[in-house]
Amino acid sequence: METQSSQTTERPEPTREQIRRWRRYLADERHEADTYRALARKYTGEERRILERLVDAEERHESYWLALLGERALPEPRTAWSTRLLSTLALNFGSIFTLAMMQRTEQRSGYDGDEDAPDTMAADEHVHGEVVRALAAKSRSRLSGMFRAAVFGMNDGLVSNLALIMGIAASGASNAFVILAGLSGLLAGALSMAAGEFISVRSQRELLEASTPDVSAYHYFPALDVNANELALIYRARGMDEEKAQRAADESLRRFKNGGLLDDALAPAGYSDFEEIGSAFGATIASFCFFASGALLPLLPFLFGAEGVFGMVISAVVVSVALFVTGSIVGILSGQPPFWRGVRQLLIGLSAAAVTYLLGILFGA
Template structure:
């Protein structure tokens, strides 16, 4: 492919040694990205596999462009960028939604818009690739959105609430054993509350869905209804059918019922059952309990291992800070947002809540003294 200037860049000048080094880096990155897509395709099948292989082929075309400019394979090819190597490592071992989310961000940082030796087609390809990867990542996000939401919010609730609790209690100057007891009590109370609340919520939703399911209560009455004036059409209209279609459907059902008996399959309009989407009440309850407890145990760990005072508080802040940054970064990855920014946001919220309770603990501790 011949080098033509990008619409957003100036015409290429005579290439320099720095240009050739930059081309070699582009070549290494394109090869690494193509390997990532092939690794991901190896773990998938059907349409997703075909899309990923097509992306790898497109990266191969870009690779060829830089090979042509370099006049063939360089004697020494530089290592791909750190992000490309990280993507490749994750794709070989996980092949998960996180890799696609990272790949989406990588495609968004393409340098070809300002690279004078990249073609306009290459710059356009990278923009389209981002949307293709975003679409693939969106499928995975939808598949795990419910479970992931419960895990992140449950763990974060445990982290923030129990950190705030032990910081507030500790600031009053009580004995370390009392801080430990308060943390364990907060863990159990919060986890049990989360589990019970989730059970009631999911159970209530399932009962509400059960109440919306069609029944065969009126099937036996079909043969006795007036063929020209009957309320069966109203049943179909309540389930979303337009009036003319409901009238026709009711007439067909009544005519069939007089010859073959009531048919519970053709009678009511089947509604989509959402029970599988809602999930099990017991399963949701246990998951919420465990997610909350897994977060709430972290701020208490220093006191469990016998630390006290400033050392316990410092270690608790460090452990919770790492956990908040991690969960925030995962939220950012899955939402296609910068992971560091999301991690820092989680950190600020958690530490802000802890600071408020700590100050209140100091105030009450001084007042009590």
Template sequence: MDENGAAVSPTKAQVRRWRRYLADERAEAAVYRDLASRRAGEEQQILLGLVEAEERHQQHWIELLGARIGRPIPSDLRTRVLTFFARRYGSVFVLALMQRAESRSPYEDDVDAPPAMAADERIHGEVVRGLAERGRSRLSGSFRAAVFGMNDGLVSNLALVVGMSATGVATSVVLASGIAGLLAGALSMGAGEYVSVRSQRELLEASTPDPSARKALPHLDVEANELALVYRARGMTEEAASEHASEVLERIAHSADGPPTGAMSIGHDAELADAHESIGTAWSAAITSFFLFAAGAVIPVLPYLFGLSGLPAVAVAAALVGIALLLTGASVGILSGASPLARALRQLGIGFGAAAVTYALGLLFGTTVG
């Protein structure tokens, strides 16, 4: 409406923008709908709630467009990629990407989008963040081992191979060094991950309430109520611990089945279970680290396996490792909800920085020996 109350026709740029928003809302609803079809229970209901919200947003743009709505246009490339992955994998990576997409909504700076829609998008980001966090917790142990294993294999063996190559030794020596580095590193990574994860799990198990202690509950002195000390030791205030202990003992006194199952717990059991799940198992972490390190470490060796030597071999090894570092860095970025490009470039810079140092030292060492 203008200042006289007459309807004002939208500009062509506005219509194009509205149609793009409508296409994106439809595509995002499709992503959430596809993810919901692969879930059950509460997560499915949450995702379907997001579908309903996206459909409300669609209606806003449909009403603005009116007869100008035209034929549906494709959504942007990012949303189409998300839809592709959602329909085929429905993984936590899609949720992490959606979290980032929701946080970059253009509605806050668009006068044609009501403030409520901009607020919706912001809250959608938090909803998706919560869903993604569940998935991250389920795979974080194995994913950490996979990323660390692959990255260490790429960087350490590239540094070893280019450093040896820079000294001017025979190609066979460089190849032998690369293979030895692969095997030694993979075994070291596997053993290190096993010990690390096993130690973490043992520390957590040491903090878990002893189930056999429940047998002593019916025989406690009700007046002394030493059960309260257990709860105080686990973080409750003196007043809350006394109250909770009295409730437990009262339930025991009126129960024919003995102490309740959760009598010695104040909620830490669930936290410990989540922590165990997040860490993963020692063997899975060890095996994942071993094979991922080996997979990463073999890449710098490939040019030498195919007969290249000297600078051409170094250049090809660096190019192959660079691509792999970009992919692992981008994967970390996607999973963390951060910029995949920034994480990929960071990974590339760290890897090439380490290789450059060893190459320079190799040149210096080779010159000194010569």
């Protein structure tokens, strides 16, 4: 603190822009400390201790900006409303959302190239980003299989049924026919998505199972000839050169003969557990339900009596909101800008609907 104080007294009078920037940094550091503190309460053990260390680091950064600002730190600065909103949503929806949001926050630190921020502080922020990335990795792997099915199902349901309904309605078909086409598209698409997801996930699991070592091989290891150790072939098949493979096999067999295990020999190379894939049944149900939910939204205005252009406009608005929200959620979870991910998903979906709308007008004419 003495070093920081001496540095502060030697500084020239800060400009208004500097003060504004320092106050923003102070608010952000306090906000990050509060978020990590709230997140730590949801964890136990080592993960909790790691998050508490991050709180300490953010408080250290807060002290630096307080020393620079002095009396200018009052009144207490407020974090940007968008950041507060995202934090509130993330903390209410679950730890993975919060971790993903904090990963992005740390990665886009404004300290890089700021002469008022020490290099050590900028480095801290990037390290924090990697710490949070590691903490979020396990949650992302658990989520990825079901989440993929949910996102793909919802997005496909929204886009495909909106495109179908827009094309049929634009052709001048009656409201009853639009509803019939929409319900048919919902059921056909949901069943197709569910079947495809089941086959995809099940096939992927079967491929991984085919690469998983056979634990029954344990029963044969006691009979291995120490002088002609075939166990070395396992290591060689996994990429080791002959000399290293032989040493590893000899060591593994020696440990096994003394009552140890051959876990390293049976560990599948490049294998990640099935949590990352999810169950075929769970993915099938998620895909069906989310596709049906997405496909129902563009149909709702017509089910409530809307017709023609008015029904198409309301349907497009409803689907636009859903597409934007879905894209934003994907952006948050992947540590990317949620706004632009939402815009990207919105534009892609509306573009598909616009094509079928024009085709509907063409065939209707």
